Amino acid sequence: MNKPIHKLAPALRVAHLRWMIRARLVDERLAALYRQGAIPGGSVFLGKGQEAFSAALGMHLRPPAPGRRGDVFAPLIRDLAGRLAFGEPLIEVARTHLMRRTGVMRGRDGNIHRGDLDRNILPMISHLGAMPAAVAGMLLARKLRGEQAGADMDVGATAIGDGGMQTGALHEGLNVAAVEKLPLVLLVADNQVSYSTFSERTYACADLMDRAIGYGVRGHRCDGTDADACLATVGDAVKRARAGEGPQMVVATLLRGAGHGEHDDASYVTVEMRSRFNDCLSVQERRLIVEKLVSEADIIGWRNEVTAEINIAVAQAQGEAEPDPAQEDWSAWSSRDLARTLIDRASSATAGTTATEKKP
Amino acid sequence: MSVRYVDAIRLALGDALERDPRVFCYGQDIAAPFGGAFKVTKGIAERYPSRIINSPISEDAMTGVAIGAALDGMRPVIEFQFADFASIAFNQLVNHAATTYWRTGRPCPITARLPVGGTKGAGPFHCQMPEAWLAHHPGLVVVFPATVADAYHMLLDAIACDDPVMFCEHKNLYNHLKDQADPRDAPRLPLGAAAIRRHGTDCTLVSYSAMVHTCLAAANDLAREHGIEVEVIDLRCVRPLDAEAILESVGHTGRVVVATEDWPWGSVASEVLALVTDRAFHYLDAPPARLCARDVPIPSHPALQAACVPDAERIIAKVLETVSY
Numbered sequence: 001m002n003k004p005i006h007k008l009a010p011a012l013r014v015a016h017l018r019w020m021i022r023a024r025l026v027d028e029r030l031a032a033l034y035r036q037g038a039i040p041g042g043s044v045f046l047g048k049g050q051e052a053f054s055a056a057l058g059m060h061l062r063p064p065a066p067g068r069r070g071d072v073f074a075p076l077i078r079d080l081a082g083r084l085a086f087g088e089p090l091i092e093v094a095r096t097h098l099m100r101r102t103g104v105m106r107g108r109d110g111n112i113h114r115g116d117l118d119r120n121i122l123p124m125i126s127h128l129g130a131m132p133a134a135v136a137g138m139l140l141a142r143k144l145r146g147e148q149a150g151a152d153m154d155v156g157a158t159a160i161g162d163g164g165m166q167t168g169a170l171h172e173g174l175n176v177a178a179v180e181k182l183p184l185v186l187l188v189a190d191n192q193v194s195y196s197t198f199s200e201r202t203y204a205c206a207d208l209m210d211r212a213i214g215y216g217v218r219g220h221r222c223d224g225t226d227a228d229a230c231l232a233t234v235g236d237a238v239k240r241a242r243a244g245e246g247p248q249m250v251v252a253t254l255l256r257g258a259g260h261g262e263h264d265d266a267s268y269v270t271v272e273m274r275s276r277f278n279d280c281l282s283v284q285e286r287r288l289i290v291e292k293l294v295s296e297a298d299i300i301g302w303r304n305e306v307t308a309e310i311n312i313a314v315a316q317a318q319g320e321a322e323p324d325p326a327q328e329d330w331s332a333w334s335s336r337d338l339a340r341t342l343i344d345r346a347s348s349a350t351a352g353t354t355a356t357e358k359k360p
Numbered sequence: 361m362s363v364r365y366v367d368a369i370r371l372a373l374g375d376a377l378e379r380d381p382r383v384f385c386y387g388q389d390i391a392a393p394f395g396g397a398f399k400v401t402k403g404i405a406e407r408y409p410s411r412i413i414n415s416p417i418s419e420d421a422m423t424g425v426a427i428g429a430a431l432d433g434m435r436p437v438i439e440f441q442f443a444d445f446a447s448i449a450f451n452q453l454v455n456h457a458a459t460t461y462w463r464t465g466r467p468c469p470i471t472a473r474l475p476v477g478g479t480k481g482a483g484p485f486h487c488q489m490p491e492a493w494l495a496h497h498p499g500l501v502v503v504f505p506a507t508v509a510d511a512y513h514m515l516l517d518a519i520a521c522d523d524p525v526m527f528c529e530h531k532n533l534y535n536h537l538k539d540q541a542d543p544r545d546a547p548r549l550p551l552g553a554a555a556i557r558r559h560g561t562d563c564t565l566v567s568y569s570a571m572v573h574t575c576l577a578a579a580n581d582l583a584r585e586h587g588i589e590v591e592v593i594d595l596r597c598v599r600p601l602d603a604e605a606i607l608e609s610v611g612h613t614g615r616v617v618v619a620t621e622d623w624p625w626g627s628v629a630s631e632v633l634a635l636v637t638d639r640a641f642h643y644l645d646a647p648p649a650r651l652c653a654r655d656v657p658i659p660s661h662p663a664l665q666a667a668c669v670p671d672a673e674r675i676i677a678k679v680l681e682t683v684s685y
Contacts, residue, residue: 115464117431133452134424137427137432138431144434169452173424176418332461334461335501335552337552338600339553339597340553343550
């Protein structure tokens with residue numbers, strides 16, 4: 001286990017707590033919308049219990065900015081906190097869950113699959129383990145273009161759970177990142193249960209962190225219910241990746257605080273198991289109150305602020321247009337009329353980036 | 361000058377690497393000095409050592425890396441050592457690459473090079489044709505160059521295409537198909553256009569990949585021995601399919617036979633027959649027919665293998681049956 005290499009600034013800890021609060025309240029609203037039947041089909045998938053770990057990542061990443069390509073983030077199912085801390089606007093959370101045409105996925109994909117390539121957020125596919133290779137590809141692109149010199153690289157971050165850790169795709173992706181010595185940070189939320197299957201039916205090694213050495217990547221571990229530990233450990237991992245030390249894998253032990261999705265009551269998680277894990281958010285609220293970094297009134301004030309923001313975002317999204325089958329551009333290909341049109345190789349070769357379809 | 365099919369692919373890769381700094385190649389054993397299992401990158405790998413990169417035996421990650429690189433502005437060309445192994449990357453190809461444009465509005469310009477088709481004695485896992493399972497998924501472009509000139513131009517077009525292109529190159533053509541002309545001087549057709557390789561009035565014979573050459577041999581025999589003029593269509597691109605070219609030909613011949621190296625069930629051949637039946641039924645003078653590979657895993661023994669793939673003799677018999685209906 002790596003000792004934190006820096007002391008945590010009080011402002012950073014408070015900001016972290018605020019991202020956690022924000023994510024929890026958004027999740028609770030999404031669950032409520034689901035129960036009201038306001039989410040078109042499917043389910044909603046919450047990050048409850050994983051906010052400390054996920055937000056720590058989002059806070060340590062650098063989003064794109066003028067003159068800076070920025071880090072890349074491929075969030076997984078339970079990374080609302082990390083997304084928000086990385087700069088995903090609340091309105092996009094609402095639009096995609098409510099499948100509005102105005103949202104970044106335009107109703108063509110929903111909920112946690114949302115991504116925004118302009119914000120360097122990759123849209124995940126449901127197939128677990130697929131994203132690390134794509135993140136590695138983005139980092140490899142930057143390396144090939146010579147943009148990753150020095151000790152201040154763009155990093156690529158993604159997340160997986162104890163379940164997804166067992167896929168072949170994850171293995172291939174992490175191995176490729178290690179071979180290419182890419183600045184990739186993989187967060188592993190060992191949340192005890194993959195859908196309804198417990199860890200003893202998922203993996204047989206003593207500790208998922210033991211795999212780091214096998215991949216040739218640096219392993220880190222933290223208590224995922226301890227916000228300060230998450231902030232310090234994830235911060236250390238991101239810093240090392242940025243400095244050129246290659247891929248970093250951070251394993252956090254925690255408990256999934258909800259069902260797989262809100263359609264699932266998680267009744268298979270026993271009371272005994274629940275009693276062994278703290279809730280990262282309530283622990284950190286108490287801790288910072290005791291340390292007099294925040295007051296109960298501060299927390300109530302922030303909750304009220306966030307609730308008001310959520311109300312506005314949800315109301316705005318609900319007032320926006322849904323996709324219209326009659327207006328839809330029903331093409332899975334960006335190239336049109338390939339049989340009759342010659343591809344313009346010259347303009348393709350000189351374009352800085354590929355063309356983007358205009359958003360409505 | 362004599363240019364083989366494999367040389368044309370190498371020439372196209374070299375020209376793409378030379379012209380476009382966004383292009384790089386990634387695959388198993390493709391770097392210098394080895395230059396790939398079929399030596400496609402041999403010679404150019406030395407010229408671009410940092411852009412022709414070996415991958416581990418990780419087809420899924422190789423494809424995922426290409427997707428990520430494409431989304432970051434590159435034009436990756438990945439090489440599957442054999443098309444058969446693209447099944448390992450099925451998920452990244454059909455769920456990730458193929459859905460990206462539809463989901464995000466951002467194109468995913470990757471080129472996957474897949475050496476396809478049967479070579480003598482290579483057996484069930486080194487001879488497959490992947491088009492049915494790739495072309496099934498909206499979002500992928502699936503192409504089969506059958507000539508030296510197409511190998512060159514279609515690869516450059518695949519790399520310039522904004523969509524993910526499955527570039528299926530037939531292993532039997534690599535060294536056996538030669539052209540005296542420089543493919544760079546040959547005329548270029550649109551990537552998705554079918555080509556009429558032989559004009560005829562009695563029956564349309566639809567094919568793609570190496571089977572085009574078997575069809576042309578059969579057509580020449582039919583003309584010589586039977587006085588039957590067959591129109592041979594080389595699909596070149598099986599997805600999207602150049603429906604107009606097929607329908608126009610069937611419109612004037614009234615008969616169609618499809619010959620492919622792939623299995624029959626849920627295949628490009630069945631799709632062509634469905635198209636003709638749907639949209640040209642009233643032009644037909646005979647039932648539309650197809651000849652595909654025998655519906656078994658590909659056998660290793662050359663005699664068994666040869667019995668599985670349509671040859672000129674069987675194509676001639678099927679055309680005669682159709683024409684005399």
